Amino acid sequence: MNFKSDNTAPAAPEVLAALARVNDGAAGNYGDDNVTDRLKTKLSALFEKEVAVFPVATGTAANALSLATLTPPHGAIFCHEGAHIHVDECGAPEFYSQGAKLVPLEGAHGKLTPEAIKAALAHHQRGVVHHAQPSTISLTQATELGTVYKPGEIEALARFARHEQLTLHMDGARFANAIAHLKCSPAEATWKAGVDALSMGFTKNGAMAAEAVIFFNPAHATDIAYRRKRAGHLFSKMRYLSTQIEAMLDGGLWLKLAGHANAMATRLAEGLRSVKNVALEHPVEANELFVRLPSIAAMQTLEAAGAKFYEWEPPAEGRPLIRLVCSFSTTPSEIDAFLAAARKVG
């Protein structure tokens, strides 16, 4: 019953098998190997477009590198106030970009809106040297609150971005969960909707440590190779990074695993809806639930029953809000055990 995070999960067996498979003799270093070559082809096929691909090991690296590539030091990055890049990366985007400013914005259920960004632009006037210059929008898909932007919502943000000459970045740490929910093509949810760069996450979804920075516009990819190297994120034995991603792509494993995690979250949400005095704060569209419990005692009872989770915020009127995350390795029996415990506190 570990619902703490999808990164407490292990790696998928297919990923381990792929590592063993490529562990065979010498190979070119720093990405000059067959696996990395294939990866670019496979990701281009997946996105129905030639994309520029830069594998790295962590989501923070993927986000910071892509944002620093898109944003000048004097730029402003508009994001949701709960965005991982703003609250959970200890200032990585600021470090990589030499001090660009993240502008945290409110938005229901973790989603950015053109209206919120438009209001913020009043304090970031273009051409006024006193202001950090509007540069980039970063949205998180699926959001930090377990919701998913619809392609139309992304298109609206992208339209606004183009109108204001901003670039559009997507933090896709849980991109797979979003696509598994939307059941649209990866292209439709990204470049066709107007996304310029994607941090495509695999670690939470079953890799050991592997993410890909993807640029849909090659003009954006001219200097990230140098940034990656000088940040210490270019692996010498790159094949072991690339093969994790390849294993996730092959046979659609990434969508299968994310679909399972989503299904577990749905099962959990459906079960909780019938529990008294327990409320879901946000629509459950991916693999995360935010659950308002009746009391601190209720939370402690769940913990005593063996459930692991984060307390998301300080309790409001004595009622804690907890986050439950399902992963590819969550089992129906874990869900049912949690529900059984929850029914006792409801």
Add this chain to the structure above:
Amino acid sequence: MNFKSDNTAPAAPEVLAALARVNDGAAGNYGDDNVTDRLKTKLSALFEKEVAVFPVATGTAANALSLATLTPPHGAIFCHEGAHIHVDECGAPEFYSQGAKLVPLEGAHGKLTPEAIKAALAHHQRGVVHHAQPSTISLTQATELGTVYKPGEIEALARFARHEQLTLHMDGARFANAIAHLKCSPAEATWKAGVDALSMGFTKNGAMAAEAVIFFNPAHATDIAYRRKRAGHLFSKMRYLSTQIEAMLDGGLWLKLAGHANAMATRLAEGLRSVKNVALEHPVEANELFVRLPSIAAMQTLEAAGAKFYEWEPPAEGRPLIRLVCSFSTTPSEIDAFLAAARKVG
């Protein structure tokens, strides 16, 4: 016959086995796991001292993080002119340290000397605000030229460092090869000799992607955890990073593998000494050889025979200098095949 680099080698089977072993159920994220806990204990035992340990995935990350921790933005880092941190990390130490200055110094066979640093201090006067302030010495062990500092040489540098209030960093990308050569304890070659921080490499020696930043003085380790996070080098599924290092330590595997690589280099060196018109430029003390060939044609013949290596410098008087690196996976028959090819060109 791939002598291009020890990082073209695969990972040791023991490392793969360890990955499979820890791939079992949920575990604490970001280092809050048993493997990472054990690692600290095991490394402290190895170094006969409680050490602060920060696993990362690349040598450049290990170097840049430890140097930025030891060096203020206005500091100067003294290193050999051929040091990896200076010529092969695309400015990583400068990036991480917010622009500290690397001062490249000459030194025979890749080694720094107190005399060379002393001469450089004339241009880095302490307390003169115009000058980057003397802060850190970084030596590479084994050196970039395949030689190994003796403990006495390190002590001399450390004595000088203490006298000048400098800290002493060791880039140990090939630390294992150095220890395997010196046959002294890791403690004698580091903190007992006066080293403050070590980038302890495992990747080149048989891991997939794993290095450890080690601080021998806990006072130096107060902020690196934040630096590592904001650089994107904190792994969420840390167990997969830590277990690689643990596998290398268990049963002394790291020294066994490095000893093999060194032995292969020695076998190659001994063979080459009897080849006419071929010369070794530096003592062969670790796993690298720098070989002066008689002609460009000779180099091409070796390549045609299937040998892979780096041409280290432009040819001098028509004679190329090539680098040959042996790894844990180099076989005696590869050595012998190279020697056979070399005898034809000598």
Add this chain to the structure above:
Amino acid sequence: MNFKSDNTAPAAPEVLAALARVNDGAAGNYGDDNVTDRLKTKLSALFEKEVAVFPVATGTAANALSLATLTPPHGAIFCHEGAHIHVDECGAPEFYSQGAKLVPLEGAHGKLTPEAIKAALAHHQRGVVHHAQPSTISLTQATELGTVYKPGEIEALARFARHEQLTLHMDGARFANAIAHLKCSPAEATWKAGVDALSMGFTKNGAMAAEAVIFFNPAHATDIAYRRKRAGHLFSKMRYLSTQIEAMLDGGLWLKLAGHANAMATRLAEGLRSVKNVALEHPVEANELFVRLPSIAAMQTLEAAGAKFYEWEPPAEGRPLIRLVCSFSTTPSEIDAFLAAARKVG
């Protein structure tokens, strides 16, 4: 009738006279001169404590240098959402600090409160590597909205800061206006109340271009000299910078000039209170007024009458908010002319 900013004003004649006076023969460079020596003595006397003094030419430099000195790259700086450091310095604190995070907070009339900071600390947990670490509070005295913190309010912030192990910085671009209002000693309004560092402004108050970074705790001043130099803010002919500040201090000129500016603002405020349909949004305690006009047409009429000012925000319900700033050079007749024009639109 130029109420646009106090930095549209010229320099005080005493400042020009001082420049002419020191323009006599050779002098030591980079601060090794008599004027700069005297300045330290005079500021220590003014603050009743030995202070560390670093003259620079701009307020942004003073703020960015002092904040970067107090805040590590992974630190968080808590400030009012309208703080100059956050909205008007194009990311200078982020640049100088290598990407520390400014946390903008709400507060009535431009003032920070311990409560607002306390709430923000929930997202900046100490020791949690994912979060920018709580480090510094920066308050603006006088505030951006023309109000003045009372010593008791500063003490409350300082008490909170000490409790949370934060340092306390004061952006004193209009420190003189605050002291002229409070009529307390500079010591009472700063270190006696718990302030660690002060950006003490002189430019807006009558210098050409001169500010002083003041550290009340010498332990904070160990590396700012290097930071200043490498930022290009160490003047070679320093006497011309120092003499401006000395001229402002001599005979209490700084308080005389600020007192005049404040008096002009008070005169303007009193006059406006009797104008119909015109409202002051904030208490007028220093030299700035924020005036809600009845209509856009009214604003245009004032402009047509020759008044210069900033429109502070987009109009609310058709009513613009303008900012009027008085300076040492504002004359009673300018005030009266503005009032006459205002009465016509009220």
Add this chain to the structure above:
Amino acid sequence: MNFKSDNTAPAAPEVLAALARVNDGAAGNYGDDNVTDRLKTKLSALFEKEVAVFPVATGTAANALSLATLTPPHGAIFCHEGAHIHVDECGAPEFYSQGAKLVPLEGAHGKLTPEAIKAALAHHQRGVVHHAQPSTISLTQATELGTVYKPGEIEALARFARHEQLTLHMDGARFANAIAHLKCSPAEATWKAGVDALSMGFTKNGAMAAEAVIFFNPAHATDIAYRRKRAGHLFSKMRYLSTQIEAMLDGGLWLKLAGHANAMATRLAEGLRSVKNVALEHPVEANELFVRLPSIAAMQTLEAAGAKFYEWEPPAEGRPLIRLVCSFSTTPSEIDAFLAAARKVG
């Protein structure tokens, strides 16, 4: 007899007079004033080309801002090993550029050559991500050793720069002394020869604190305004900065003052040539002399006679090397007094 530096000199009376002249009533802030407007026109006329002009207060700011504009974080800047940007700015170019690498090169009499840069390019291979990427050449005119590049020498460097896709920056802290020596047009010595950006110094030559960053190619000037602001180098009362430069330009004052400084240096050099056991180490082409004295005792005798100067290097074989700098305010009688003292020690 202060020959320590041209920045120990006062400001020219014309500069003080200009400050007094503009000190009249309100003016637009942050460069929105008549003086700054005129400055752009006058500098464009001087250079026979529309140039982009950014006044700042220090040479270090001018250099660091222009270099950071021309050089990406992963770039390499090739400069003479004695260049001010490398040895006397405490890492300012590294700070501003987010860690670009300065590559110090040897060259007779303080001059860079295409050959020296070409050799260095071997370690900075274009497109190799491990290497800081070749980006910028920075030459100092007049050099740090008192010599002056001829237009042909600059053209050769510029031709090489274009061939290697490098930009060419000129640190012109003593540009006036160079032009006064060359007697060519400023255009011939800069953009017509291939220079992209110039740090045009006025402080050492008679201003209080004023330099101009000049871009000859407007495409290079797109973001420096933001960089200047966030570095704290945009003056609010800009007229006082701009008027210093205007005063230097008007009536060719800058060349008159530099011509005088050069003439004083020539007079000193000619006098010293007849002194026994005293040698000039470099051609005296601008306003600096580097004099090899017969003994440390001789140096002490000169100091006892009231001469002020820098000892440039540690003595060689007991013979000190001193630097003597003449300024616009050096008088013939100072020269003669020094020569009289020198004859006693020769």
